[in-house]
């Protein structure tokens with residue numbers, strides 16, 4: 001059974017794309033077959049996986065325009081068992097077009113269920129990266145997903161950001177996708193020993209305990225550096241705290257069990 005997980009948070013820069021890339025790598029190292037769909041027109045996942053624009057033959061644009069041929073839109077990452085359907089938006093015209101087409105919010109779901117049904121997407125996990133907004137593309141991803149994985153950046157403004165997302169998930173559960181679950185909320189950019197991270201952790205535990213992951217992603221320079229290498233951090237420095245934390249998150253998702261929350 002393929003599990004479709006949307007990675008979402010309406011706030012920008014909280015680690016959605018980083019999570020798509022690094023969780024995919026950690027799942028793949030555990031011999032899971034993974035497809036990332038980049039549903040953010042910014043298209044950062046391709047660069048994160050080392051795919052040059054010139055090698056991209058197709059992507060989400062074709063999913064929405066209805067001319068998708070799997071062989072043209074699925075690109076192997078070049079390492080591990082990770083494939084990508086990139087956000088192949090290279091001009092302002094294409095960006096305008098994709099937002100127009102995305103008003104058909106059910107399009108991604110129909111695309112996925114068609115191919116999943118016919119066995120043509122042989123993946124254990126499909127991770128959908130989403131834009132930093134509660135827009136049509138994000139809603140389309142939530143309609144297509146089995147669950148939502150929510151990075152929660154340690155810090156005051158970030159804590160406020162996920163209330164609206166949770167409300168939207170609830171609305172979607174009551175209407176178009178009753179099976180939609182919150183996979184996990186997990187802390188990221190965690191800095192041990194700082195008051196801001198400590199308060200964020202306490203608030204997250206108070207407000208979301210039953211949804212909160214035991215995996216905590218630290219603020220880790222190796223994660224930022226790996227992006228410049230166009231690789232997941234585990235392939236640049238497997239011992240880095242960030243790599244270990246993403247393994248922990250992958251383990252939780254594979255085992256479908258929450259790791260104990262680290263103390264302190």
Ligand SMILES: Nc1ncnc2c1ncn2[C@@H]1O[C@H](COP(=O)(O)OP(=O)(O)OP(=O)(O)O)[C@@H](O)[C@H]1O
Nearest residue numbers: 012013014015016017018132218219220223224227
């Ligand atoms: N745990 C971390 N430690 C250090 N740097 C990180 C960490 N997570 C992400 N980053 C860096 O923070 C920046 C923002 O991360 P990312 O692009 O994943 O966020 P995003 O939520 O996808 O942003 P957007 O909303 O714009 O799509 C990137 O430069 C990334 O390398």
Ligand SMILES: [Mg+2]
Nearest residue numbers: 016017040044
């Ligand atoms: Mg992003």
